[in-house]
Amino acid sequence: MQQLAASDRIEPNLIPNSDVSISEDFKFVVRSINEQQNIAGDMMKAVDTGQSEDVVGAMVASQKASLSFSMLMEMRNKVLNGIDDVMRMSL
Numbered sequence: 001m002q003q004l005a006a007s008d009r010i011e012p013n014l015i016p017n018s019d020v021s022i023s024e025d026f027k028f029v030v031r032s033i034n035e036q037q038n039i040a041g042d043m044m045k046a047v048d049t050g051q052s053e054d055v056v057g058a059m060v061a062s063q064k065a066s067l068s069f070s071m072l073m074e075m076r077n078k079v080l081n082g083i084d085d086v087m088r089m090s091l
Contacts, residue, residue, distance in 0.1 A: 033068045040065040 040061040046052035 029072065033065070033072055036061070036065040036068055 040058070043052070043054070043058040043061050047055050047058045052058070
């Protein structure tokens with residue numbers, strides 16, 4: 001868990017197949033963000049129970065998960081705004 005939380009890079013090419021549909025891409029991204037949140041939660045739990053003393057690593061993992069979730073929400077809002085704009089267009 002610490003190796004995943006300690007990685008400094010966010011790699012945009014994590015999606016294995018580029019031929020899949022956009023819904024599959026979004027599912028993959030949501031699962032990745034969920035995994036980050038689970039890792040951060042596990043690290044925080046380990047610190048709280050005294051199994052680990054890596055408070056900084058747990059906080060960094062928590063911030064990464066929070067930032068990823070915020071970015072996902074912003075993407076969702078942009079997509080919904082784009083759909084609303086298309087719906088308001090007159091033909």
